[in-house]
Amino acid sequence: MDIEAQIDAVDRTLTSGERDGAGTHVQTIAQTYRAPIDDVWDAFTSVERIPRWFLPVSGDLRLGGRYAIEGNASGTVESCDAPRSFGVTWEYGGGVTWVTVRLDEVDAEHTRVELEHVALADEIGAEMWEQFGPGATGVGWDGAMLGLAQHFTTGEVRPDNSAEWLQSDEGVRFTRLSADRWADAHIESGADAATARRAADTTFAAYTGAEPAAAAD
Helix, strand or coil, X not given: CCHHHHHHHCEXXXXXXXXXXXXXXXXXXXXXXXXXXXXXXXXXXXXXXXXXXXXXXXXXXXXXXEEXXXXXXXXXXXXXXCCCEEEEEEEECCEEEEEEEEEEEEECCEEEEEEEEEEEHHHHCHXXXXXXXXXXXXXXXXXXXXXXXXXXXXXXXXXXXXXXXXXXXXXXXXXXXXXXXXXXXXXXXXXXXXHHHHHHHHHHHHHHCCCHHHCCC
């Protein structure tokens, strides 16, 4: 697995937005895959297929239906325009955010996937945002993009020991690079560079168990 190539294949942006009059943090992550759009749509919407690259999911994956991801979020399917886009609420830890996935048919054999994650700034809180920044969720979405890339490239099924992989040298390297790239996006959005780098170090430590002071080594 070429970790650096996967990290480089992903585009990450962070902007500010508004939802119902409240300020939001808008994270976007995107990658182009060698797969036709109908195949990518199926990978995102098939209860049987999602666990092969992400996590086990249950529920009714139709407009208005409820879903639950094992050990993670649950929510409601709020929009669906097959095979172009869908939007869901992302309910986790008592909070609600919003995820929208958009598919763009680059050509007959390539599809660009764009995932947008919107969170209310006040719900996260200024202190939490300064401490962890966009990497807190961004690193996880990088992992999803990695899983999807492996799925389309090799057909591999997501391993049951993926948590162990994150603690391997390769997994730690992936997390470090992802956290740093989200810091880059944070800085490009206007954040103070030192604050963004500290947040990336804290996020890296949270994912890997490393000491925060040593996270940047």
